[in-house]
Amino acid sequence: MSIKKYAALAAVSVLALAGCAAPAAETNDTAAPASDIKVCVYTHGDGGTFWSVAQKGAEQAGEDLGIEVDYQGSTNDAAKQAATIEAGVAAGCDAIAASAPDPEAIKSAMLAAADAGLPLVTMNSGSAVFRDLGAFTHVGQDERIAGQEAGKKFNEMGLKHVLCPIQEAANVGLEERCAGLADTFNGKAENFNLDGGLADLTAAAAKLQAALAADDTIDGIFALNADIAAKAALPAAEAAGKSLKIGTVDMSPEALDAIKAGTIAFAIDQQQYAQGYMSVVLLYLNLTNAHELGGGQPVYTGPGFVTADNVDTVMGLVSAGSR
Template identity: 80%
Template sequence: MSMKKYVALAGVAMLTLAGCAAPAADTAAPATSDIKICVYTHGDGGTFWSVAQKGAEQAAADLGVELDYQGANNDAAKQASTIEAGVAAGCDGIASSVPDAEALQGPMDAAKAAGIPTVTMNSGSSVFTKLGAFTHVGQDEVIAGQQAGLKFNAMGVKHVLCPIQEAGNVGLADRCAGLKQTFKGKAEEFNLDGGLADLTAATAKLQAALEADKTIDAIFALNADIAAKAAMPAAEAAGVSVKIGTVDMSPEALDAIEAGTMEFAIDQQQYAQGYMSVVLLYLNLTNGHELGGGQPVYTGPGFVTKDNVAKVKELVAAGSR
């Protein structure tokens, strides 16, 4: 990290919000303009990741640091090479989502060897310590699935389909695993690999599953586009009534919740994931903080239902949810 200039941290609002006393005015810290924080995700820039990126960009603007944000369009090899390039290009701190821990182990080890502090975000809550990160920012995916199972229990459904649209994504598998732990009926994983890339094909696969097994009375979608643009059309085409819940939000999913045709969306609050990842790295670089106490910093799960969807839609329109 460059040490060309020094600034006081007394005015940093995040320290106050965290309940920490701000350093005295003469405390030396690296100039924020010399800090480069890198956020490298597996995201595709869609409705979810564009909001996470906005959070990271806002944090960088608020703190006056340089930000390098790059997504990898769900390509683990590309994400790994992006991290490697970031280490070589002078990232002072790195935040990374972890859909595939094995693919990212080498690059994250390289960051640690270079003395670069890291946090994981979004996915990776169960492996962040193995990857050398001092904390994880996101929701625990197993807990999210557990809470969904309780929601479906309350609806009285008996057979929930849990379609996984990215094979090998540990976060998605954890959601289905959590569902199985609390749901009292039958919870069944369903292979929908590549579904986001071809929603028409995903709809056809789900329609076939619903027509083949009339006991399926609920779908736990792990992505809002899968929920609104595949699961809902599939149920309509199959001529069946199923309860649908999803992870994450989209305009279409929120409209469906407001209309009563979708039951809930789990909100992991991705804006906060992007924002807090930058803040946590900033505090580590400027003041030696390793927040989280060796545990994840949770941003969810929260639930969007018909009761609060109107307010959430306002925030979505503002670009922060």
């Protein structure tokens, strides 16, 4: 679709949102249906409790804007994600949003898309490298800032030794969260190898339990995933007979139940529905009105915190599928 058509579509959309009647369509090529726009959202997501909400946000944005959104996850397979991006360019994507936990793996595909004239944003992971991938902004939370804020929370609790288990060795975003924790935590912040932990949460719990048994000074765990928190860290602490303070990144029904019960102290909410939704909106505005929002900086959707103070409200929104 031409820029001229996109501009005409943007004008009609603005008038519609303002409650005004759109001008009669011209007989030349200045008018175009919104369905001619195809925004592709290609992530490393696995379709689980986190990514299903991000997908819902992206698809809702498409519905609200009247455009086509093609969402595909790659279940943490970076090669598959790169191939999906390449195929998307060939299949007519007008713009692409992609997560970037392993930026080098998708760099060639992203730069090829940029060379083909497609506007790009990164989402969820990639806040430090989005420019290197040809994107004009990143939508998500700064993972290091998220870790820094977690460190402050643990300081408030008076902890001395917090374990930071990393369940995906190649995921730079997880490493940044642990680095942020070390930036602000006044005690000892220790990275812990839990690679592949999401694939076998029982084995992850056993590994954490062994670490707790081997070191009595550990009094906190900063889980980087809600399932790791609720289904590995919490059972490990219970099996080890330890009363630990556990914080997590992201939410799940089990983690929220544990926050309500007081067995998990907090969850960092990066608000993934907004990541999916806003990525589509920003690309739509670029296509239709040449906007490059963000000012060359990331557009942050977090970190926010879910604690006992607001968990009931958040649980209601989770039930509705938007948190």
